[in-house]
Amino acid sequence: MEHGLYIHLPYCRSLCPYCAFAKAALHRAEPERLLAALRREAEMAHPTAAWGRPRTIFFGGGTPTALDPDSLRACLAWVRSAWDLSRVREWTVEANPEGLTDEKLAILREGGVDRLSLGIQSLEPTVLRLLGRIHGPERALDAMAQAQRAGFRTLSVDLMVAVPGETEVGVLAGVAALVDLGVPHLSIYSLQVEPGTPLARKVERGSVLPLDADAAADRYERIGERLAAAGYRHYEVSNWALPGHESRHNEGYWTRRPYLGLGPGAHSFNGAARWRNEEDVTRYFERVESGELPREEVEEVTRETAATEAIFLGLRRARGLRRRYAERLAGAALDGWAEWARSAGAVRLDPPGRIRPTERGLLVSHEISSDLLARSGRLDTPAPGC
Numbered sequence: 001m002e003h004g005l006y007i008h009l010p011y012c013r014s015l016c017p018y019c020a021f022a023k024a025a026l027h028r029a030e031p032e033r034l035l036a037a038l039r040r041e042a043e044m045a046h047p048t049a050a051w052g053r054p055r056t057i058f059f060g061g062g063t064p065t066a067l068d069p070d071s072l073r074a075c076l077a078w079v080r081s082a083w084d085l086s087r088v089r090e091w092t093v094e095a096n097p098e099g100l101t102d103e104k105l106a107i108l109r110e111g112g113v114d115r116l117s118l119g120i121q122s123l124e125p126t127v128l129r130l131l132g133r134i135h136g137p138e139r140a141l142d143a144m145a146q147a148q149r150a151g152f153r154t155l156s157v158d159l160m161v162a163v164p165g166e167t168e169v170g171v172l173a174g175v176a177a178l179v180d181l182g183v184p185h186l187s188i189y190s191l192q193v194e195p196g197t198p199l200a201r202k203v204e205r206g207s208v209l210p211l212d213a214d215a216a217a218d219r220y221e222r223i224g225e226r227l228a229a230a231g232y233r234h235y236e237v238s239n240w241a242l243p244g245h246e247s248r249h250n251e252g253y254w255t256r257r258p259y260l261g262l263g264p265g266a267h268s269f270n271g272a273a274r275w276r277n278e279e280d281v282t283r284y285f286e287r288v289e290s291g292e293l294p295r296e297e298v299e300e301v302t303r304e305t306a307a308t309e310a311i312f313l314g315l316r317r318a319r320g321l322r323r324r325y326a327e328r329l330a331g332a333a334l335d336g337w338a339e340w341a342r343s344a345g346a347v348r349l350d351p352p353g354r355i356r357p358t359e360r361g362l363l364v365s366h367e368i369s370s371d372l373l374a375r376s377g378r379l380d381t382p383a384p385g386c
């Protein structure tokens with residue numbers, strides 16, 4: 001089965017107040033226990049060849065590169081021995097600037113990793129402070145140069161926008177610095193206030209005021225113009241790349257290719273069902289060590305859900321959907337919707353037979369998909385972010 005492999009390494013040097021990912025503080029790290037649990041989970045999860053030959057691999061977190069060099073080396077060696085990597089076309093590891101050393105970068109390259117995704121978030125000191133990041137702009141720039149020296153031709157940088165305290169000038173200067181450095185891939189997200197996080201409590205108390213959606217959309221538009229002028233393609237709602245540097249692993253998510261996720265909080269999809277792993281790191285260990293797969297929220301994907309997902313995911317990408325395919329998914333002709341979306345400047349209907357979101361359409365992708373489904377009258381609308 002054509003699929004991706006995702007491995008979640010949950011430790012972070014410091015916990016950011018806006019973060020809702022499964023994570024644990026580095027001083028509580030138990031790397032040997034984590035590696036043993038991942039091995040055990042993998043043995044339980046792929047007893048058949050179905051998950052045996054991934055096309056893409058992604059180490060996410062947490063901060064995978066927070067692991068000490070020996071543990072990082074051991075983790076890479078385990079993946080190389082446990083899976084047939086002969087068809088792997090991309091192996092990405094997430095990293096943060098703090099604690100990223102030449103030694104760790106060399107271990108990643110020697111281990112077969114060819115793509116690094118760096119959590120820079122911003123090059124404005126006030127924004128980094130509000131986000132609770134422990135690196136400054138100088139360290140961020142050094143880390144990018146370090147990764148390039150280590151031979152990471154495909155380097156991706158995560159940025160966060162719509163952060164209280166940011167300035168348009170500062171955001172655009174940051175983007176310009178990344179362009180000047182030749183960073184070929186950017187993932188740009190607007191700050192979400194996730195329930196239960198320290199940031200959410202600050203917002204509730206009124207000590208932090210989030211930016212409104214219009215301001216966030218405005219930032220995206222300005223950034224998009226800057227990146228388009230530099231030759232980047234806005235190929236998905238949150239992603240820009242120079243030609244040939246699009247993320248293959250994420251492409252799998254957007255095209256509903258199956259993926260196996262291992263580790264605390266990891267998500268999986270086998271084509272017929274989706275599930276999420278236990279998020280709490282200690283409970284994850286306990287369940288795996290007692291011989292239980294740590295799965296939660298196993299949800300069968302019905303035909304209607306699959307069609308809804310395919311529409312939402314298809315209209316998140318600049319290449320869009322084939323019109324006949326979209327009509328089959330929606331179970332209805334789309335003439336009225338297509339004309340409405342075209343006249344609103346949200347989609348292009350060329351080449352004939354395709355529906356492709358415009359730059360503006362990518363900003364309102366969820367709305368245009370919701371409208372399509374509402375008009376077809378057949379399908380439920382999922383929450384934003386599907």
Ligand code: SF4
Nearest residue numbers: 012015016019061062
């Ligand atoms: S470094 Fe990343 S995973 Fe870790 S706490 Fe911060 S945002 Fe979350």
